[in-house]
Amino acid sequence: MSDVPAAAVELELRREREATEKTFVGFWVYLMTDCVLFASLFAVYAVLHNNTFGGPSGYDLFHLPYVLLETFALLTSSFTCGLAMIAAQKRDKRQVLFWLGVTFLLGLTFLGLELSEFRHMVLEGNSWRRSGFLSSYFTLVGTHGLHITIGLTWMAIMAVYTWKRGLTDQVRKRLTMLSLFWHFLDVIWIFIFTIVYLYGKIGV
Amino acid sequence: MNALFAFDLLGRLGWNQFPTNPIEMGGAAAIVLGLLFVLGVITYLKRWKWLWKEWLTTQDPKRIGVMYIIVALVMLLRGGGDAALMRVQQSISVGNNHGILSASHFQQIASAHGVIMIFFVAMGLMFGIINLVLPLQIGARDVAFPFLNATSFWLFFAGMALVNASLVVGDFSAAGWLAYPPLSELRYSPTVGVDYWIWSLQVAGVGSLLSGINFMVTILKMRAPGMSLMKMPMFAWSVLGSMSLVAFAFPILTVTLALLALDRTIGTHFFTGGAGGNAMMYVNLIWAWGHPEVYILVLPAFGIWSEVVSTFSRKKLFGYTTMVWAIWTIVLLSFTVWLHHFFTMGAGADVNGFFGIMTAVIAIPTGVKIFNWLFTMYRGRISFKTPMMWFMAFVVIFTIGGVAGVLMSVPAIDYQVHNSLFLVAHFHMMIVGGVVFGYFAALTYWFPKIFGFRLHEGFGRLAFWFWSVGFLTAFVPLYILGLMGATRRLDNYSASLGWQPLFIVAGIGVALIGIGVAFQVVQLVVSIWQRDQRRDLTGDPWNGRSLEWSVPSPAPFYNFIKQPVVTVRDQFWADKQSGKKPMQEYEDIMLPKNSGLSVVIAGCAFLFAWGMVWHMYWLSLLMIFGIIITLVVRSMNPEPEYRLTAHEVEKLENARKRQLKTYEANV
Numbered sequence: 001m002s003d004v005p006a007a008a009v010e011l012e013l014r015r016e017r018e019a020t021e022k023t024f025v026g027f028w029v030y031l032m033t034d035c036v037l038f039a040s041l042f043a044v045y046a047v048l049h050n051n052t053f054g055g056p057s058g059y060d061l062f063h064l065p066y067v068l069l070e071t072f073a074l075l076t077s078s079f080t081c082g083l084a085m086i087a088a089q090k091r092d093k094r095q096v097l098f099w100l101g102v103t104f105l106l107g108l109t110f111l112g113l114e115l116s117e118f119r120h121m122v123l124e125g126n127s128w129r130r131s132g133f134l135s136s137y138f139t140l141v142g143t144h145g146l147h148i149t150i151g152l153t154w155m156a157i158m159a160v161y162t163w164k165r166g167l168t169d170q171v172r173k174r175l176t177m178l179s180l181f182w183h184f185l186d187v188i189w190i191f192i193f194t195i196v197y198l199y200g201k202i203g204v
Numbered sequence: 205m206n207a208l209f210a211f212d213l214l215g216r217l218g219w220n221q222f223p224t225n226p227i228e229m230g231g232a233a234a235i236v237l238g239l240l241f242v243l244g245v246i247t248y249l250k251r252w253k254w255l256w257k258e259w260l261t262t263q264d265p266k267r268i269g270v271m272y273i274i275v276a277l278v279m280l281l282r283g284g285g286d287a288a289l290m291r292v293q294q295s296i297s298v299g300n301n302h303g304i305l306s307a308s309h310f311q312q313i314a315s316a317h318g319v320i321m322i323f324f325v326a327m328g329l330m331f332g333i334i335n336l337v338l339p340l341q342i343g344a345r346d347v348a349f350p351f352l353n354a355t356s357f358w359l360f361f362a363g364m365a366l367v368n369a370s371l372v373v374g375d376f377s378a379a380g381w382l383a384y385p386p387l388s389e390l391r392y393s394p395t396v397g398v399d400y401w402i403w404s405l406q407v408a409g410v411g412s413l414l415s416g417i418n419f420m421v422t423i424l425k426m427r428a429p430g431m432s433l434m435k436m437p438m439f440a441w442s443v444l445g446s447m448s449l450v451a452f453a454f455p456i457l458t459v460t461l462a463l464l465a466l467d468r469t470i471g472t473h474f475f476t477g478g479a480g481g482n483a484m485m486y487v488n489l490i491w492a493w494g495h496p497e498v499y500i501l502v503l504p505a506f507g508i509w510s511e512v513v514s515t516f517s518r519k520k521l522f523g524y525t526t527m528v529w530a531i532w533t534i535v536l537l538s539f540t541v542w543l544h545h546f547f548t549m550g551a552g553a554d555v556n557g558f559f560g561i562m563t564a565v566i567a568i569p570t571g572v573k574i575f576n577w578l579f580t581m582y583r584g585r586i587s588f589k590t591p592m593m594w595f596m597a598f599v600v601i602f603t604i605g606g607v608a609g610v611l612m613s614v615p616a617i618d619y620q621v622h623n624s625l626f627l628v629a630h631f632h633m634m635i636v637g638g639v640v641f642g643y644f645a646a647l648t649y650w651f652p653k654i655f656g657f658r659l660h661e662g663f664g665r666l667a668f669w670f671w672s673v674g675f676l677t678a679f680v681p682l683y684i685l686g687l688m689g690a691t692r693r694l695d696n697y698s699a700s701l702g703w704q705p706l707f708i709v710a711g712i713g714v715a716l717i718g719i720g721v722a723f724q725v726v727q728l729v730v731s732i733w734q735r736d737q738r739r740d741l742t743g744d745p746w747n748g749r750s751l752e753w754s755v756p757s758p759a760p761f762y763n764f765i766k767q768p769v770v771t772v773r774d775q776f777w778a779d780k781q782s783g784k785k786p787m788q789e790y791e792d793i794m795l796p797k798n799s800g801l802s803v804v805i806a807g808c809a810f811l812f813a814w815g816m817v818w819h820m821y822w823l824s825l826l827m828i829f830g831i832i833i834t835l836v837v838r839s840m841n842p843e844p845e846y847r848l849t850a851h852e853v854e855k856l857e858n859a860r861k862r863q864l865k866t867y868e869a870n871v
Contacts, residue, residue, distance in 0.1 A: 029451055
């Protein structure tokens with residue numbers, strides 16, 4: 001490949017750069033569509049949150065210290081995900097794997113806490129069948145949980161890629177998208193924490 | 205809960221789910237025999253390998269576009285058949301005569317007609333035409349994400365297959381094309397019909413959403429060097445507007461369908477009558493998607509008209525900048541009018557007033573566009589080729605329909621005509637006269653660019669006349685019937701109402717449209733038959749203005765030998781005026797490799813949806829894993845592209861030139 005003229009190399013580099021740009025713009029647009037998806041679910045929650053149909057309201061059900069624990073787990077995972085990205089910039093494969101592992105465990109903790117909260121509610125007879133309020137609660141929070149599950153699956157796959165292939169351009173590109181996704185889910189959670197749990201506890 | 209996780213092999217599928225009455229059996233037989241016939245022909249001609257290699261796995265947007273259009277045209281026949289059945293029923297089902305269809309079957313046909321025409325005809329034609337034209341027009345060789353593009357198409361195909369499967373096994377939704385609850389809730393629609401509706405739209409809708417993202421990025425990031433946004437052809441602008449709407453509206457559809465599915469499967473209470481559900485929330489949500497959807501369909505048609513009118517008037521488009529602003533005003537306003545679909549909900553005078561005013565306001569940018577086209581024609585050298593004929597019909601029909609729409613934007617009037625045939629006439633005038641006519645014009649206009657020969661002009665005109673006269677005959681009576689009080693989806697009415705003559709006139713109109721469709725089929729067959737005399741040797745059969753006409757017809761799979769450089773609007777027209785010839789310089793071209801994984805993903809999506817419809821949850825779960833595994837396999841592929849070297853391009857180009865010589869000798 002040594003006899004390739006400099007202009008061709010230049011062209012190739014430009015192509016790669018453009019391909020990366022395209023992917024990131026596309027991923028951002030996708031995140032915005034996901035944002036609309038959550039916005040719709042928030043709207044549904046806003047409409048139904050008082051329709052308790054004689055059943056418990058958010059005030060009766062939510063336990064703020066527990067939710068705070070979930071929140072800490074998720075927010076810390078966002079921080080460690082950032083550390084993994086810094087390590088990726090420094091091309092430090094072992095650090096990337098370490099921080100991805102920590103992020104994964106924190107995400108799993110969050111998911112476990114959420115599922116056990118759900119289980120608790122269902123066992124007390126307050127499942128999504130109970131009322132319009134609970135239907136919208138489970139669906140909004142559950143959709144976020146589903147996204148977390150997808151994120152964790154993706155993270156596991158990316159860890160394997162990082163381990164097997166090293167921090168190639170492609171792997172770093174995908175890691176960047178994964179971290180965007182992960183931070184995005186954090187932002188959504190902030191809204192869930194505020195609108196569902198905090199407002200729910202105030203009883204508005 | 206237990207039912208959800210039980211290993212129930214066939215779910216609720218059983219022998220009693222196959223049709224028993226003659227018309228339903230006819231429909232089922234037509235689907236099954238049609239499918240067997242196509243498969244048989246392919247096997248007989250030994251074309252499977254060719255089909256797989258050249259078409260099913262292709263990532264060339266032009267071929268994907270052709271597949272979209274073939275599916276959409278077949279679905280047009282199916283949806284048109286539904287329309288004909290409804291017209292026959294309403295022409296004869298008076299008083300004690302109950303016509304040819306049972307009440308429930310009539311409702312299924314009405315629902316299927318709407319769903320098929322919007323999702324699988326109009327959307328299919330739209331994405332087909334965008335795939336064919338858009339990359340060429342902006343000087344790109346491909347779309348931003350070719351694999352995603354193919355996947356979108358196959359998801360669209362899977363959704364289409366699911367709708368048609370409902371003809372053979374089970375039934376289709378009888379709850380109208382948007383399936384309002386509480387009728388669409390489990391309690392009132394216990395069969396699989398509504399589930400078929402939900403899941404076919406969910407699968408096709410995800411495909412549309414991905415396409416929306418794809419084309420947005422294509423336009424934003426892949427334009428030829430020098431083509432600033434304000435130098436883009438108007439069609440590209442209209443697609444950008446439409447695709448932005450897709451990206452912002454389709455997630456709402458996804459949510460709405462998912463919530464209805466949850467109500468029907470795990471017993472949530474989003475839209476149920478009791479337990480704190482709210483049916484009107486469904487109506488709000490579905491129209492928060494549904495109204496933008498109308499503009500998703502019509503904006504690309506507006507773009508097509510802009511291209512057609514300026515080409516056939518030999519003038520640059522009048523008021524380019526105002527056109528762009530009109531598009532974006534429509535994009536914005538389309539999210540502020542959804543409530544006009546249900547003024548009668550009783551939201552109160554202030555809310556209705558707001559939405560009424562916004563609805564009337566949206567007529568302004570639309571009117572700006574109509575006037576711009578008319579001013580483009582003013583003092584132009586107009587040649588009335590078929591696409592231009594469609595435009596003339598469009599202006600008349602769309603204006604009549606639009607004025608009826610403004611009339612209905614007044615809530616007090618809407619209370620009178622809500623859910624009546626007046627409304628049915630209005631939206632058919634917008635969607636057939638505005639959207640479908642536009643797509644027909646586009647098919648005639650860009651056909652030579654894709655296939656290398658022109659469509660037969662005479663049969664095109666005959667089709668046009670039967671279509672437009674038939675269309676007015678079919679829908680003007682519906683305005684009158686609507687004012688007389690006829691509501692939508694009537695399978696029987698009293699003779700004393702005096703509606704029958706008008707329904708018969710409408711039926712005659714549909715028969716005329718049927719003749720128009722027949723002429724379109726003849727036109728296609730004759731054109732293929734005579735293709736050697738109709739070859740487009742120049743690549744520029746209409747004296748066009750934008751970049752797609754600068755490449756030969758049919759456009760090579762790599763689109764451009766060298767990516768064009770743009771300095772002005774209507775670059776190709778400017779080049780022709782100045783006598784500038786494109787440079788003959790060959791370069792290496794990177795193109796996406798074929799991939800069968802899109803077909804696999806869509807196959808999994810189909811079976812997933814099938815499992816959800818029939819409560820075979822094990823199958824759905826399995827298919828989710830199938831999709832994940834396929835995506836991982838795809839992500840492992842390090843080289844999704846291949847290099848077409850400059851030398852190979854030169855060989856291909858020389859072969860094409862030799863071919864061209866033989867054609868020229870034949871003429």
